Amino acid sequence: xxxxxxxxxxxxxxxxxxxxxxxxxxxxxxxxxxxxxxxxxxxxxxxxxxxxxxxxxxxxxxxxxxxxxxxxxxxxxxxxxxxxxxxxxxxxxxxxxxxxxxxxxxxxxxxxxxxxxxxxxxxxxxxxxxxxxxxxxxxxxxxxxxxxxxxxxxxxxxxxxxxxxxxxxxxxxxxxxxxxxxxxxxxxxxxxxxxxxxxxxxxxxxxxxxxxx
Amino acid sequence: xxxxxxxxxxxxxxxxxxxxxxxxxxxxxxxxxxxxxxxxxxxxxxxxxxxxxxxxxxxxxxxxxxxxxxxxxxxxxxxxxxxxxxxxxxxxxxxxxxxxxxxxxxxxxxxxxxxxxxxxxxxxxxxxxxxxxxxxxxxxxxxxxxxxxxxxxxxxxxxxxxxxxxxxxxxxxxxxxxxxxxxxxxxxxxxxxxxxxxxxxxxxxxxxxxxxxxxxxxxxxxxxxxx
Numbered sequence: 185x186x187x188x189x190x191x192x193x194x195x196x197x198x199x200x201x202x203x204x205x206x207x208x209x210x211x212x213x214x215x216x217x218x219x220x221x222x223x224x225x226x227x228x229x230x231x232x233x234x235x236x237x238x239x240x241x242x243x244x245x246x247x248x249x250x251x252x253x254x255x256x257x258x259x260x261x262x263x264x265x266x267x268x269x270x271x272x273x274x275x276x277x278x279x280x281x282x283x284x285x286x287x288x289x290x291x292x293x294x295x296x297x298x299x300x301x302x303x304x305x306x307x308x309x310x311x312x313x314x315x316x317x318x319x320x321x322x323x324x325x326x327x328x329x330x331x332x333x334x335x336x337x338x339x340x341x342x343x344x345x346x347x348x349x350x351x352x353x354x355x356x357x358x359x360x361x362x363x364x365x366x367x368x369x370x371x372x373x374x375x376x377x378x379x380x381x382x383x384x385x386x387x388x389x390x391x392x393x394x395x396x397x
Numbered sequence: 398x399x400x401x402x403x404x405x406x407x408x409x410x411x412x413x414x415x416x417x418x419x420x421x422x423x424x425x426x427x428x429x430x431x432x433x434x435x436x437x438x439x440x441x442x443x444x445x446x447x448x449x450x451x452x453x454x455x456x457x458x459x460x461x462x463x464x465x466x467x468x469x470x471x472x473x474x475x476x477x478x479x480x481x482x483x484x485x486x487x488x489x490x491x492x493x494x495x496x497x498x499x500x501x502x503x504x505x506x507x508x509x510x511x512x513x514x515x516x517x518x519x520x521x522x523x524x525x526x527x528x529x530x531x532x533x534x535x536x537x538x539x540x541x542x543x544x545x546x547x548x549x550x551x552x553x554x555x556x557x558x559x560x561x562x563x564x565x566x567x568x569x570x571x572x573x574x575x576x577x578x579x580x581x582x583x584x585x586x587x588x589x590x591x592x593x594x595x596x597x598x599x600x601x602x603x604x605x606x607x608x609x610x611x612x613x614x615x616x617x618x619x620x621x622x623x624x
Contacts, residue, residue, distance in 0.1 A: 235468075235471055235472075238467075238471060239464070239468070242464055242467065246459050246463075246464070247456035247457055247458050247459065248451065248454065248456045250456070250457045250458070250459040251454045251455050251456045251457045252451060252454050254457055255454060256416075263459075264459060264460065264462075264463050267459055267463055268463050268466050268467050268470070271467045272467055272470050272471065275467075275471050275474075276474075285437075285441055286441050286444065286445060287445065287448070289448065289451075290444055290445055290448040293444075293448060293451055294444055297416060301416055301419065301423070305419070305420060336449065336452065338448075338449040339449035339450070339452040339453070341449070342446070342447070342449045342450055343453075346450075357415065360415050360416055360417045361415055361416060361447060361450055362450070362453070362454065364416050365417075366417060366419045367417055367419075370417075385412070385415070385417060386408065389408075389411045389412075389415065392446065393411070393446065396446050
């Protein structure tokens with residue numbers, strides 16, 4: 185469960201998190217995203233049982249997906265296991281990928297996110313306290329996660345829309361998306377009534393949808 | 398809940414993509430998605446909307462051991478050599494198709510056999526499915542020994558390779574168990590290959606098939622050629 189304790193507890197990093205969302209956006213030094221066409225071609229080759237294509241796909245996409253899994257699961261051994269399962273899954277189901285339906289990166293991310301959320305369903309897979317290095321890292325102000333959002337037009341747009349949300353709405357949405365927190369965990373974590381959390385998320389998502397179009 | 402209501406569908410799709418739809422509700426929603434293309438589209442739209450957020454996640458280089466494990470798992474999933482039909486057409490087609498390669502290999506074998514005793518009468522070059530030469534079988538004459546020379550064959554330690562004569566239209570006849578790395582000489586078997594068009598090697602339990610017929614997959618096969 186998510187429990188806040190210690191002097192460097194939730195309040196401090198929450199403030200940092202909020203601060204990081206209102207950062208003036210500066211140029212990131214993150215590497216450019218791989219072109220969707222490149223990934224789609226690799227997936228197509230995976231469907232044709234080309235093991236070299238899987239190796240290349242892994243090289244290009246694993247660090248990001250490992251980062252995603254690590255943030256949700258907050259345990260390296262779990263994230264490693266999920267990552268392994270997901271790439272084997274990708275290998276087995278590459279033929280079902282269709283670029284018409286989703287961008288390759290989105291498809292890959294969905295597989296990892298869904299696997300992580302499934303993982304958290306198991307009663308013996310209770311995640312550690314959120315207040316650890318990964319969160320601290322996320323909350324760091326420079327070069328900061330928001331700065332990384334500048335790397336493409338799409339992410340600049342969502343960064344702008346996130347900034348347009350009320351701070352509290354932004355925070356619950358970020359914690360739900362990045363940290364895989366459920367409504368109940370958010371309520372405990374932020375010491376808020378469950379109904380409030382649900383309504384903030386609903387209103388936040390609705391505003392995001394209108395903003396992103 | 399009436400899942401048909403568009404506002405509800407939109408809200409559940411958003412919660413699904415965000416990750417706040419959890420537990421049994423998430424599973425129920427996934428079952429609905431399977432049957433509902435419009436719902437899948439709504440979810441995909443939400444996933445695409447939120448996906449750019451992932452650029453905010455710092456990439457972390459995973460330990461090298463993960464790729465090694467993925468790679469090993471993928472290798473283990475490679476399709477096993479399928480048991481070809483002994484009586485069906487597939488094996489005969491494969492044999493016919495292998496002829497061109499076999500002929501080329503024979504040139505090489507002929508060079509090796511250049512100082513062969515003049516009485517060598519039969520040679521079969523046995524190939525695997527990818528036309529790699531695995532074994533060369535030769536007979537001095539139809540009354541003598543069969544020599545089986547492994548070229549690139551392998552066997553799991555708990556299995557044996559068995560050599561079969563494949564008479565046209567008849568059942569395979571066992572010629573005996575052969576080594577996968579060392580040369581084997583099968584005595585008093587050469588007469589059993591007279592008028593046999595092809596030979597094959599199958600993977601069998603230790604000591605060879607107990608049924609008198611091949612039980613494992615055919616690993617190698619080739620036409621038997623009179624010299």
